[in-house]
Each structure stands twice: as structure tokens, then as C-alpha cells.
Amino acid sequence: MRFSEIKNHLGRFRVGIAGAGGLGSNCAVALARSGIGTIVIADFDIIEEQNLNRQYYFSDQVGMMKTAALKENLSGINPGTNVVAHQKKLDESNITEIFSGCDIIVEAFDSAEMKEMLIETVQTRMPGIPLVVASGLAGWGKNDTIRCRKIDDTLYICGDESSDVTDDLPPMAPRVGIVANMQANVVVEILMGKNKSQ
Amino acid sequence: MKILLNNREEEFPQETISVSELIKVKKFSFRMRIFKINNVLISKEKYDSTFILDGDNVQMLYLMSGG
Numbered sequence: 001m002r003f004s005e006i007k008n009h010l011g012r013f014r015v016g017i018a019g020a021g022g023l024g025s026n027c028a029v030a031l032a033r034s035g036i037g038t039i040v041i042a043d044f045d046i047i048e049e050q051n052l053n054r055q056y057y058f059s060d061q062v063g064m065m066k067t068a069a070l071k072e073n074l075s076g077i078n079p080g081t082n083v084v085a086h087q088k089k090l091d092e093s094n095i096t097e098i099f100s101g102c103d104i105i106v107e108a109f110d111s112a113e114m115k116e117m118l119i120e121t122v123q124t125r126m127p128g129i130p131l132v133v134a135s136g137l138a139g140w141g142k143n144d145t146i147r148c149r150k151i152d153d154t155l156y157i158c159g160d161e162s163s164d165v166t167d168d169l170p171p172m173a174p175r176v177g178i179v180a181n182m183q184a185n186v187v188v189e190i191l192m193g194k195n196k197s198q
Numbered sequence: 199m200k201i202l203l204n205n206r207e208e209e210f211p212q213e214t215i216s217v218s219e220l221i222k223v224k225k226f227s228f229r230m231r232i233f234k235i236n237n238v239l240i241s242k243e244k245y246d247s248t249f250i251l252d253g254d255n256v257q258m259l260y261l262m263s264g265g
Contacts, residue, residue, distance in 0.1 A: 135259065137262075162262065164264065176264070182212075
């Protein structure tokens with residue numbers, strides 16, 4: 001299949017991304033480049049200097065809301081992708097509404113507690129919607145430990161499932177980028193196997 | 199009973215065990231985790247009252263911080 005046809009197909013879908021940090025911003029960029037029709041992003045944070053070691057933002061965007069900056073960056077990359085930005089902290093009460101209509105959801109949080117909350121909410125309240133989770137990306141190196149595991153048709157996990165972020169094992173651009181792009185790759189793979197009328 | 203645990207066949211002398219017991223037996227020490235039995239998510243509050251039966255497909259994943 002030619003890229004123009006792939007892009008045309010992916011343009012029919014809506015993808016939700018929970019969090020616009022290292023995982024969310026990089027995953028969104030890969031999805032926009034691939035031609036996803038609509039990307040729904042949710043985050044409440046502002047960009048800090050220290051985020052630039054891995055997140056898809058620029059130094060002149062420090063101090064901006066991540067959602068606003070990401071929307072700006074994505075439209076600069078692919079103006080054809082519609083970006084819906086929610087400047088909100090996600091919780092059990094707003095997830096289903098914010099991501100309603102999404103064909104697939106990407107978990108892109110930092111904290112394990114938030115990951116757990118999102119998985120429980122989506123898996124119980126949005127049955128049938130595939131969720132692509134990241135777990136284990138801290139540090140550097142160890143390429144061969146990063147993988148993608150399909151739990152079932154609605155749950156996929158990308159990462160090494162073992163390296164937790166600590167002061168001595170921070171998240172860094174290469175491994176975070178690998179996992180974020182792996183998540184985007186799962187999204188593309190699932191959507192390429194799906195039919196949807198325009 | 200024989201179950202599938204993370205796609206690997208495992209045998210237990212008991213006829214059934216709870217999720218909490220499985221965690222102890224397998225020494226799944228890390229606290230942040232997700233359990234699915236036959237594709238159904240089991241919330242933390244139900245680890246004591248959910249029992250795993252012969253032939254069940256059990257999936258466990260650890261949730262690491264970082265993103």
C-alpha cells in the first residue's frame with residue numbers, strides 16, 4: 001500500500017492521548033506524521049526547562065501549557081491532523097467524556113498510580129476500546145529489553161516492564177522516544193487492520 | 199490446576215487459588231500491577247475474593263513510573 005493510501009485510511013480515525021509529556025508528545029508527533037485524522041490530547045501541566053531532555057517541545061515554549069504547545073507543534077508538522085486539546089487533569093470522572101468517540105487510547109502518563117487509574121477506568125467503562133500502555137523506560141541502553149506485549153485485543157503494553165524512574169535512573173530522550181514511537185506503531189497497526197467509513 | 203500465566207503454562211497443587219494467594223506464591227513483590235483473568239480486569243479490592251480456576255488465562259503486568 002502506498003503512503004498516500006495509508007494516510008487516507010488513517011485520516012478517518014480519532015486517537016486519544018492521556019498525557020502530553022515525554023511519551024504523549026513524541027507519540028503524537030509520530031501519529032500526526034502518519035496522518036491520523038484527529039488527535040485528542042489531555043494534560044494540565046506547563047512546560048519546564050527540564051522537560052526538554054525528552055519531550056517534543058522547544059526552549060521558547062518553556063512556560064506554555066503543554067497542550068497548547070503540542071497543538072502548535074503538531075499543526076506545524078501536519079496541518080491536516082485535527083488536534084483537540086483538553087487542558088485538564090484526567091481522573092475517573094472525566095476520562096470517558098474527554099475520550100468519547102476515540103477509536104483507541106494511548107496511556108502516556110508519568111506516574112504509575114495514574115497509569116493504573118487510566119487502565120482501570122478505560123478497561124471497565126470503555127469496553128472494547130484498545131488501550132496502549134507504556135511501562136518501563138527509565139535510563140539508557142538495553143535496547144533488547146524493550147518490547148511490546150499484547151495482553152488481549154484491548155490492552156497492549158510497551159516498554160521493558162522493569163525499569164522504574166529514580167533519581168539515578170531518569171527518563172531520557174532515546175528510551176522514552178523508542179517506547180513512545182512503539183506505542184504509535186501499535187496504534188497504526190491496529191488502525192490499519194480496521195475498517196471505517198468516511 | 200493448570201493455568202496460563204503470562205502466556206506460560208503453570209501448574210499448582212491447589213484446585214483454585216485467589217489472586218492474593220497467587221501474588222504470594224509467585225512472589226510478585228512489586229506493588230503497582232494490573233491483573234486480567236480471561237481478559238477481565240480484576241481491581242485491587244477484589245484480589246482476595248477472586249479465585250483462579252483450572253484453564254484460566256491470567257495476565258499480570260507491572261506498572262513502572264516514567265513517561
